[in-house]
Amino acid sequence: MGQRNTANGRGRGSRGIFGWVAAALGVLVAGGALGAPPRGAVPVFRQVAGEIRTVTVARGDNLVRLAVRAGVGWQALAAQNDLTDPDRIYPGQELHIDTRRIVPAVVDDGWVVDVPAATLYVIEEGSLAARLTVGLGRAHLPTPLGSFRVLFADTDPSWDLPGTIEEEMRREGEVIRRKAQPGAADALGRYWIQLSVWGYGIHDTPFLASLGRHLGYGCVRVGRPDMERLFKKAREGLRVEITYFPVKVAVTPDGTVWLEVHPDVYDLGSPDRAGVLRALQRQGIAPERVDVAAVDRVLAAQEGIARPVGGVAGPADEPSPKQSEGARAAAPAAWTCLDCPPGPDRRVTFQIAARTAIDLPNPFPIEIRNDAGVVVFRPPNVTQQLVHLEPGDARNFVWEIRDPTGQPLPPGSYTATIRFYEKKGEQLRSLDLPLWVGR
Helix, strand or coil: CCEEEECCCCCCCHHHHHHHHHHHHHHHHHHCCCCCCCCCCCCCCCCCCEEEEHHHHHHHCHHHHHHHHHHHHHHHHHCCCCCCCCCCCCCEEEEEECCCECCCCCCEEEEEECCCCEEEEEEEEEEEEEEEEEEEECCCCCCCEEEEEEEEEEEEEEEEEHHHHHHEEEEECCCCCCEECCCCCCCCCEEEEEECCCCCCEEECCCHHCCEEEEECCEEEEHHHHHHHHHHHHCCCCCCEEECCCCEEEEECCEEEEEECCCCCCCCCCCCCCHHHHHHHHHCCCCCHHHHHHHHHHHHHHCCEEEEEEECCHHHHCCCCHHHHHHHHHHHEEECCCCCCCCCCEEEEEEEEECEEEEECCCCCEEECCCCCEECCCCCCCCCEEEEEECCCCEEEEEEEECCCEEEECCCEEEEEEEECCCCCCCEEEEEEEEEEEC
């Protein structure tokens, strides 16, 4: 994107450009083989995150702000709601948001930037901790692909702009600048995370309309509130995979086959139906278990939403009663957050959806632990009969991100745990959900 100006001596500038180039090369060598599948292949993952929900437009909302809060691009939100004029939304209007995405977990601990999806996934200890909509480079100034590491994080960067950006400004009739000065109003924002590829990194941007799009000069742009949280998680050596998967598949633990397709924004080639079926066959999934017509519809739509296109189990391979009992025991319920990451109101809505009959021991059977494992929220016990849920039933719990005394919890990483009985009188079971609380 450009060369960072270190003459002012801020942060780590004293090492000098050659020191940082050497460090970048050293980190690249130490990084090892690329964790992502080869470009052009159809990767198969195991997790789909997100849900379909309805939001009500509040006074002061606009489509960009709603989209960033939901973790989707504003153009996708406009398309999902058939908005011919995305600027004309009004308080009280209901919008439908489908945030289901296949999680490209090519690392167990690190960040994954999915370029066609314009999304950054924060993965911690094998679980999805956050998902952020980002802005990326345009086709002729692309974001570099590959396996990288974080070199350092700094505040208030300034940059000497390279000739490629000057030429871009000239073509678009902009005022020619040779230096981007520090400050929150600048396109580089206040926070900079340097990657192990010189001149490129992750930074915040005041231009929220650029998120979810490929309009930049190659760096990864993040909205300011999200970047403040991301900046705190950046550490030297953290792995960052920048992948290019216009087509990806997931086979979730319940046997559902999902397909997600995005436009081939860099014109690097997009797999077709045959590529999808080959990828599934390598996972032992026969073509007859896949709805080929649904695959074709998702490939043609390129809407960037994970869609179910088949299932693994069928009449020929129904599990035995013993296997069925074990499968139910493994996943008797789904435990999700309907509005994560939390918005400015600092409220979250958790949902438990029963897959088998379960009993909740408490009207609010939720416990919150911080990243040190200390319990920071536990509601008082309420003596009453068990709350019973039949298969297919769901129950929502709104939590205001406060401790039992009513004090707001500080920013940081937490775990939300719900407890339940699968059968009355049996030992309590639990499900955990990572939660990232910002300012």
